[in-house]
Amino acid sequence: MTGVAVAQKPDKKYKVSHTPAEWKKLLSPQAYEVLRHSDTERAWTGALLNEHRKGTFVCAGCGQELFKSDTKFDSGTGWPSFWKAISPKAVDELKDYSDGMERIEVQCSGCGGHLGHVFDDGPQPTGLRYCMNSVALKFIPEKQK
Numbered sequence: 001m002t003g004v005a006v007a008q009k010p011d012k013k014y015k016v017s018h019t020p021a022e023w024k025k026l027l028s029p030q031a032y033e034v035l036r037h038s039d040t041e042r043a044w045t046g047a048l049l050n051e052h053r054k055g056t057f058v059c060a061g062c063g064q065e066l067f068k069s070d071t072k073f074d075s076g077t078g079w080p081s082f083w084k085a086i087s088p089k090a091v092d093e094l095k096d097y098s099d100g101m102e103r104i105e106v107q108c109s110g111c112g113g114h115l116g117h118v119f120d121d122g123p124q125p126t127g128l129r130y131c132m133n134s135v136a137l138k139f140i141p142e143k144q145k
């Protein structure tokens with residue numbers, strides 16, 4: 001499942017952009033493979049799978065806010081799942097025909113990093129399931145008052 005370069009939107013200018021060599025220095029090896037080469041982490045291995053505190057999930061590549069904890073749900077798939085992005089502008093959704101399936105790939109709109117896929121079998125009110133790689137996200141807990 002590795003080796004496919006992220007299909008970035010043609011001509012899209014990202015707020016955060018680095019060469020592959022720079023990304024390699026900035027990211028952990030696992031995050032690099034997921035964010036920059038569309039790899040998928042093994043189910044049930046992600047550090048954020050059982051993160052239930054209140055807070056915000058941001059892109060591990062560029063820090064852009066992507067998901068709120070109150071849209072996270074237990075999908076039973078082994079990957080952190082959300083029913084809505086923090087804003088439609090936070091993510092780019094692209095058709096993905098890799099691995100012999102037709103899916104919608106979800107990328108961070110700030111750096112073009114691969115986050116995961118979105119499916120239409122999620123809970124209400126959106127019916128969507130953003131199936132994310134834990135390693136592509138960082139969790140920022142809400143500050144205690």
Ligand SMILES: [Zn+2]
Nearest residue numbers: 059062108111
């Ligand atoms: Zn990003």
